[in-house]
Amino acid sequence: LFIDQPLADGMELRIEGGQAHYLLSVMRVKIGAVVKLFDDRTGEWLGEVAAAAKRDLIVRIVARLREREGVPDLWLCAAPIKRGRIDWVAEKASELGVARLVPVATRRAVVDKLNYDRLRAHMIEAAEQCERTALPELAELVPLDALLRDWPAERALFFADEEGGTPMLEALRDRTGPAAILIGPEGGFDPAEREAIRACPAAVAVSLGPRILRAETAALAAVSIWMAAAGD
Ligand code: SAM
Numbered sequence: 001l002f003i004d005q006p007l008a009d010g011m012e013l014r015i016e017g018g019q020a021h022y023l024l025s026v027m028r029v030k031i032g033a034v035v036k037l038f039d040d041r042t043g044e045w046l047g048e049v050a051a052a053a054k055r056d057l058i059v060r061i062v063a064r065l066r067e068r069e070g071v072p073d074l075w076l077c078a079a080p081i082k083r084g085r086i087d088w089v090a091e092k093a094s095e096l097g098v099a100r101l102v103p104v105a106t107r108r109a110v111v112d113k114l115n116y117d118r119l120r121a122h123m124i125e126a127a128e129q130c131e132r133t134a135l136p137e138l139a140e141l142v143p144l145d146a147l148l149r150d151w152p153a154e155r156a157l158f159f160a161d162e163e164g165g166t167p168m169l170e171a172l173r174d175r176t177g178p179a180a181i182l183i184g185p186e187g188g189f190d191p192a193e194r195e196a197i198r199a200c201p202a203a204v205a206v207s208l209g210p211r212i213l214r215a216e217t218a219a220l221a222a223v224s225i226w227m228a229a230a231g232d
Pocket of ligand 1: 159160161182184185186209211215219
Protein backbone atom coordinates (compact mmCIF):
# COMPACT_ATOMS: atom_id res chain seq x y z
CA LEU A 1 0.00 0.00 0.00
CA PHE A 2 1.39 3.41 -0.94
CA ILE A 3 1.42 6.02 1.84
CA ASP A 4 2.16 9.57 0.76
CA GLN A 5 4.21 10.59 3.80
CA PRO A 6 7.53 9.43 5.23
CA LEU A 7 7.05 6.27 7.30
CA ALA A 8 8.92 5.46 10.51
CA ASP A 9 9.04 2.75 13.13
CA GLY A 10 6.20 2.93 15.68
CA MET A 11 4.16 5.40 13.61
CA GLU A 12 0.36 5.06 13.68
CA LEU A 13 -1.50 5.79 10.46
CA ARG A 14 -5.18 6.34 9.88
CA ILE A 15 -6.12 4.72 6.57
CA GLU A 16 -9.29 6.07 4.96
CA GLY A 17 -11.09 6.27 1.61
CA GLY A 18 -10.26 3.86 -1.20
CA GLN A 19 -7.35 2.29 0.65
CA ALA A 20 -9.52 1.54 3.69
CA HIS A 21 -12.20 0.10 1.41
CA TYR A 22 -9.60 -2.13 -0.25
CA LEU A 23 -8.23 -3.39 3.08
CA LEU A 24 -11.55 -3.79 4.87
CA SER A 25 -13.90 -4.94 2.10
CA VAL A 26 -11.60 -6.58 -0.45
CA MET A 27 -8.79 -8.01 1.71
CA ARG A 28 -11.08 -8.33 4.75
CA VAL A 29 -8.27 -7.51 7.17
CA LYS A 30 -8.98 -7.67 10.89
CA ILE A 31 -7.17 -6.35 13.96
CA GLY A 32 -3.74 -7.98 14.13
CA ALA A 33 -3.46 -8.50 10.37
CA VAL A 34 -0.21 -7.37 8.77
CA VAL A 35 0.06 -5.16 5.69
CA LYS A 36 3.00 -3.97 3.65
CA LEU A 37 3.38 -0.22 3.11
CA PHE A 38 5.80 1.92 1.12
CA ASP A 39 6.28 5.66 0.83
CA ASP A 40 8.67 6.14 -2.15
CA ARG A 41 11.13 7.69 0.32
CA THR A 42 12.22 5.36 3.11
CA GLY A 43 11.38 1.93 1.69
CA GLU A 44 8.91 -0.77 2.55
CA TRP A 45 7.49 -1.30 6.02
CA LEU A 46 5.43 -3.89 7.82
CA GLY A 47 2.33 -2.54 9.49
CA GLU A 48 -0.08 -4.18 11.88
CA VAL A 49 -3.78 -3.33 11.98
CA ALA A 50 -4.30 -1.86 15.45
CA ALA A 51 -7.95 -0.83 15.09
CA ALA A 52 -10.59 -1.29 12.41
CA ALA A 53 -13.93 0.47 12.02
CA LYS A 54 -16.41 0.43 9.15
CA ARG A 55 -14.72 3.02 6.95
CA ASP A 56 -11.23 3.49 8.38
CA LEU A 57 -8.53 1.68 10.24
CA ILE A 58 -5.37 2.35 12.22
CA VAL A 59 -2.15 0.69 11.12
CA ARG A 60 0.92 0.73 13.37
CA ILE A 61 4.32 0.47 11.69
CA VAL A 62 6.28 -2.37 13.29
CA ALA A 63 9.37 -2.97 11.14
CA ARG A 64 11.19 -1.90 8.03
CA LEU A 65 11.31 -4.67 5.44
CA ARG A 66 13.39 -3.05 2.68
CA GLU A 67 15.21 0.16 1.85
CA ARG A 68 13.80 2.12 -1.09
CA GLU A 69 15.13 0.43 -4.22
CA GLY A 70 17.50 2.27 -6.54
CA VAL A 71 16.00 2.90 -9.97
CA PRO A 72 17.95 3.06 -13.23
CA ASP A 73 18.65 6.59 -14.43
CA LEU A 74 16.22 6.45 -17.33
CA TRP A 75 13.59 9.04 -18.26
CA LEU A 76 10.71 8.31 -20.57
CA CYS A 77 9.72 11.42 -22.53
CA ALA A 78 6.47 10.68 -24.31
CA ALA A 79 3.85 12.71 -26.11
CA PRO A 80 0.46 12.41 -24.43
CA ILE A 81 -1.78 9.93 -26.22
CA LYS A 82 -5.44 9.15 -25.80
CA ARG A 83 -6.83 8.31 -22.39
CA GLY A 84 -6.34 4.70 -21.48
CA ARG A 85 -3.25 4.44 -23.63
CA ILE A 86 -1.30 7.09 -21.68
CA ASP A 87 -2.54 5.51 -18.44
CA TRP A 88 -1.09 2.25 -19.70
CA VAL A 89 2.26 3.95 -20.43
CA ALA A 90 2.33 5.37 -16.88
CA GLU A 91 1.54 1.93 -15.45
CA LYS A 92 4.30 0.22 -17.46
CA ALA A 93 6.82 2.97 -16.69
CA SER A 94 6.20 2.30 -13.01
CA GLU A 95 6.54 -1.48 -13.37
CA LEU A 96 9.71 -1.21 -15.42
CA GLY A 97 11.40 1.18 -13.00
CA VAL A 98 11.63 4.35 -15.09
CA ALA A 99 12.99 7.18 -12.92
CA ARG A 100 10.97 9.99 -14.53
CA LEU A 101 8.02 10.20 -16.90
CA VAL A 102 8.08 13.45 -18.89
CA PRO A 103 4.98 14.26 -20.95
CA VAL A 104 6.01 16.21 -24.06
CA ALA A 105 3.68 18.51 -26.05
CA THR A 106 4.10 18.05 -29.81
CA ARG A 107 2.33 19.48 -32.88
CA ARG A 108 0.46 16.38 -33.93
CA ALA A 109 -0.68 15.44 -30.45
CA VAL A 110 -4.42 14.83 -30.24
CA VAL A 111 -4.31 15.20 -26.46
CA ASP A 112 -3.15 18.42 -24.83
CA LYS A 113 -4.35 17.98 -21.26
CA LEU A 114 -3.33 15.38 -18.76
CA ASN A 115 -5.01 14.16 -15.64
CA TYR A 116 -1.99 13.96 -13.35
CA ASP A 117 -3.93 12.45 -10.45
CA ARG A 118 -5.15 9.62 -12.66
CA LEU A 119 -1.69 9.00 -14.12
CA ARG A 120 -0.17 8.93 -10.66
CA ALA A 121 -2.90 6.58 -9.42
CA HIS A 122 -2.00 4.17 -12.25
CA MET A 123 1.67 4.34 -11.32
CA ILE A 124 0.90 3.70 -7.67
CA GLU A 125 -1.37 0.76 -8.40
CA ALA A 126 1.25 -0.84 -10.65
CA ALA A 127 3.95 -0.31 -8.01
CA GLU A 128 1.76 -1.85 -5.32
CA GLN A 129 0.95 -4.88 -7.45
CA CYS A 130 4.57 -5.42 -8.45
CA GLU A 131 6.13 -4.98 -5.01
CA ARG A 132 8.00 -1.84 -6.01
CA THR A 133 9.29 0.55 -3.35
CA ALA A 134 9.86 3.49 -5.72
CA LEU A 135 7.65 5.44 -8.11
CA PRO A 136 8.63 7.33 -11.25
CA GLU A 137 8.67 11.08 -10.80
CA LEU A 138 5.89 12.58 -12.93
CA ALA A 139 7.04 15.79 -14.63
CA GLU A 140 4.87 18.65 -15.91
CA LEU A 141 3.91 18.68 -19.58
CA VAL A 142 6.76 20.40 -21.45
CA PRO A 143 6.72 21.66 -25.06
CA LEU A 144 9.16 19.77 -27.28
CA ASP A 145 11.20 22.89 -28.16
CA ALA A 146 11.69 23.75 -24.46
CA LEU A 147 12.66 20.16 -23.70
CA LEU A 148 15.31 20.23 -26.42
CA ARG A 149 16.54 23.74 -25.56
CA ASP A 150 17.18 22.82 -21.92
CA TRP A 151 18.36 19.29 -22.56
CA PRO A 152 21.21 18.24 -20.19
CA ALA A 153 24.21 17.43 -22.42
CA GLU A 154 25.30 14.43 -20.35
CA ARG A 155 21.97 12.59 -20.78
CA ALA A 156 21.70 10.57 -24.01
CA LEU A 157 18.37 11.16 -25.72
CA PHE A 158 17.27 8.07 -27.61
CA PHE A 159 14.81 9.36 -30.16
CA ALA A 160 12.57 6.49 -31.27
CA ASP A 161 12.18 7.20 -34.97
CA GLU A 162 9.91 4.97 -37.01
CA GLU A 163 11.42 6.46 -40.18
CA GLY A 164 14.80 4.93 -39.41
CA GLY A 165 17.75 5.09 -37.07
CA THR A 166 20.38 2.86 -35.55
CA PRO A 167 18.82 -0.34 -34.20
CA MET A 168 18.34 0.47 -30.53
CA LEU A 169 20.37 -2.44 -29.18
CA GLU A 170 23.29 -1.41 -31.36
CA ALA A 171 22.98 2.24 -30.32
CA LEU A 172 23.21 1.20 -26.68
CA ARG A 173 26.36 -0.83 -27.11
CA ASP A 174 28.85 1.92 -26.28
CA ARG A 175 26.55 4.22 -24.33
CA THR A 176 26.10 3.91 -20.59
CA GLY A 177 25.06 6.50 -18.07
CA PRO A 178 22.02 8.76 -17.78
CA ALA A 179 19.57 8.32 -20.61
CA ALA A 180 16.12 9.21 -21.86
CA ILE A 181 13.80 7.80 -24.50
CA LEU A 182 11.65 10.07 -26.65
CA ILE A 183 8.42 8.74 -28.14
CA GLY A 184 6.06 10.62 -30.43
CA PRO A 185 2.25 10.86 -30.43
CA GLU A 186 -0.27 8.90 -32.51
CA GLY A 187 0.62 10.89 -35.64
CA GLY A 188 4.38 10.84 -35.00
CA PHE A 189 6.63 13.91 -34.95
CA ASP A 190 6.26 16.34 -37.86
CA PRO A 191 9.25 16.94 -40.18
CA ALA A 192 10.37 20.15 -38.43
CA GLU A 193 10.21 18.44 -35.05
CA ARG A 194 12.19 15.47 -36.32
CA GLU A 195 14.84 17.84 -37.62
CA ALA A 196 14.98 19.74 -34.31
CA ILE A 197 15.31 16.51 -32.33
CA ARG A 198 18.07 15.22 -34.57
CA ALA A 199 19.91 18.53 -34.15
CA CYS A 200 20.02 18.13 -30.36
CA PRO A 201 23.65 17.15 -29.55
CA ALA A 202 22.56 14.44 -27.10
CA ALA A 203 20.05 12.85 -29.50
CA VAL A 204 20.57 9.43 -31.02
CA ALA A 205 17.89 8.36 -33.52
CA VAL A 206 17.01 4.73 -32.88
CA SER A 207 14.85 2.18 -34.63
CA LEU A 208 12.72 -0.38 -32.85
CA GLY A 209 12.47 -2.49 -35.97
CA PRO A 210 10.94 -2.20 -39.43
CA ARG A 211 7.32 -2.21 -38.24
CA ILE A 212 5.51 0.92 -37.06
CA LEU A 213 4.36 0.39 -33.50
CA ARG A 214 1.64 2.16 -31.61
CA ALA A 215 3.07 4.89 -29.42
CA GLU A 216 2.49 2.97 -26.19
CA THR A 217 4.03 -0.21 -27.62
CA ALA A 218 7.06 1.76 -28.80
CA ALA A 219 7.46 3.21 -25.27
CA LEU A 220 7.29 -0.22 -23.65
CA ALA A 221 9.63 -1.80 -26.22
CA ALA A 222 12.24 0.98 -25.98
CA VAL A 223 12.27 1.00 -22.18
CA SER A 224 12.51 -2.81 -22.08
CA ILE A 225 15.39 -2.84 -24.56
CA TRP A 226 17.24 -0.16 -22.57
CA MET A 227 16.68 -2.00 -19.27
CA ALA A 228 17.81 -5.31 -20.77
CA ALA A 229 20.94 -3.76 -22.28
CA ALA A 230 21.78 -1.88 -19.09
CA GLY A 231 21.21 -4.99 -16.98
CA ASP A 232 19.03 -2.85 -14.74
N1 SAM B 1 -0.58 5.64 -35.38
C1 SAM B 1 -0.04 4.72 -34.39
C2 SAM B 1 -0.58 5.08 -32.99
O1 SAM B 1 -1.69 5.64 -32.92
O2 SAM B 1 0.02 4.82 -31.96
C3 SAM B 1 1.46 4.71 -34.51
C4 SAM B 1 2.13 5.92 -33.93
S1 SAM B 1 3.91 5.96 -34.04
C5 SAM B 1 4.08 7.08 -35.38
C6 SAM B 1 4.23 6.87 -32.57
C7 SAM B 1 5.66 6.93 -32.11
O3 SAM B 1 6.12 5.63 -31.76
C8 SAM B 1 6.66 7.46 -33.10
O4 SAM B 1 6.69 8.87 -33.10
C9 SAM B 1 7.96 6.86 -32.60
O5 SAM B 1 8.52 7.64 -31.55
C10 SAM B 1 7.51 5.52 -32.04
N2 SAM B 1 7.69 4.38 -32.96
C11 SAM B 1 6.72 3.60 -33.49
N3 SAM B 1 7.26 2.60 -34.23
C12 SAM B 1 8.60 2.75 -34.15
C13 SAM B 1 9.72 2.02 -34.70
N4 SAM B 1 9.56 0.95 -35.46
N5 SAM B 1 10.97 2.46 -34.40
C14 SAM B 1 11.16 3.56 -33.63
N6 SAM B 1 10.15 4.28 -33.10
C15 SAM B 1 8.89 3.88 -33.35
